[in-house]
Amino acid sequence: MSNGIIPALNELVEYICTPDEQVMFLTPSYAYFKYAADYNHRQSVCSDLIEKDGYYSIDFADLEKKAADPKTTLFIFCNPHNPTGRVWKEDELEKLARIIEKHHLWVISDEIHCDLTRAGQKHIPLGKLMSEYNQLITCMAPSKTFNLAGLMISNIIIRDEKLKETWLNRHYNFDNPLSIAAAQAAYEKGEAWLTELQIYLDNNFKYTEEYLNVHLPKAKFQISEATYLAWVDLSAYFNKDEDLPLFFAYKAGVLLEGGNMFIQNSDCYIRLNLACPKATLAEGLKRIAEAINNIEP
Numbered sequence: 001m002s003n004g005i006i007p008a009l010n011e012l013v014e015y016i017c018t019p020d021e022q023v024m025f026l027t028p029s030y031a032y033f034k035y036a037a038d039y040n041h042r043q044s045v046c047s048d049l050i051e052k053d054g055y056y057s058i059d060f061a062d063l064e065k066k067a068a069d070p071k072t073t074l075f076i077f078c079n080p081h082n083p084t085g086r087v088w089k090e091d092e093l094e095k096l097a098r099i100i101e102k103h104h105l106w107v108i109s110d111e112i113h114c115d116l117t118r119a120g121q122k123h124i125p126l127g128k129l130m131s132e133y134n135q136l137i138t139c140m141a142p143s144k145t146f147n148l149a150g151l152m153i154s155n156i157i158i159r160d161e162k163l164k165e166t167w168l169n170r171h172y173n174f175d176n177p178l179s180i181a182a183a184q185a186a187y188e189k190g191e192a193w194l195t196e197l198q199i200y201l202d203n204n205f206k207y208t209e210e211y212l213n214v215h216l217p218k219a220k221f222q223i224s225e226a227t228y229l230a231w232v233d234l235s236a237y238f239n240k241d242e243d244l245p246l247f248f249a250y251k252a253g254v255l256l257e258g259g260n261m262f263i264q265n266s267d268c269y270i271r272l273n274l275a276c277p278k279a280t281l282a283e284g285l286k287r288i289a290e291a292i293n294n295i296e297p
Helices: 005-016 031-039 060-067 090-102 161-170 177-189 191-215 244-252 278-293
Strands: 022-027 043-048 050-052 055-057 072-078 106-110 136-140 155-158 229-233 269-273
Touching: 005 031, 005 072, 005 106, 005 136, 005 155, 005 161, 022 031, 022 060, 031 043, 031 072, 043 060, 060 072, 060 090, 155 161, 191 229, 191 278, 244 269, 244 278
Parallel strands: 022 043, 022 072, 072 106, 106 136
Antiparallel strands: 050 055, 136 155, 229 269
């Protein structure tokens, strides 16, 4: 158990990587993957995802080249991916598994968004395809799925007995009994609620797509396969030096995250939280569109 996946990453990087080794991840990437390396004074190496018409895929040639570096010992993977929302398919995961096994990498698979898939999508845990691979850690939590982040509880599944022993000996465990009860209740009784949530999110994504097509037609957006987060390319409206969170905070009264939070391969993108009432989403999109359309030519 851990109070969150972020603090778990900070610990695991220290336990796995020696000071001269480096951590690899796919970019754009949730910033805290890199922060976990920075926090432990480890180097990081990025493999850019390939984007085509808003759809992302892994550059396996680049990934393997970087995995082959003997200093690369840990791969932090996001499945489903944040911020692009990709649900990695079985053939992609199998290629990934071959690279991981070939180069004997440790891998942390962050699967916190696994329950929040769009209709028709299926999440496949990396651990299912790498059932015998010992150097794999899977991180999961009820926090995203059931909006329980404030209860600070996550599940860290460690296969390697030596690493598990290190974790148990060094990790300061202070799980709140209320958090444990809430997590158990959510997993046991929350399926009907989650089904309704998935439908609501699917409709919010459809609404966002329709609104952007009409009011910001130059924006590039594809409905994500998972997560509750929309990843929108506004490069047709801004140059890469624009601080988009500040622009939208001051010009639109909307708080959002810009691509600068996602390491690299993310210039002029914004990430929008669609896990909100449709009325809130509609007002936010209206403000965003008005602020962009009022920019002086």
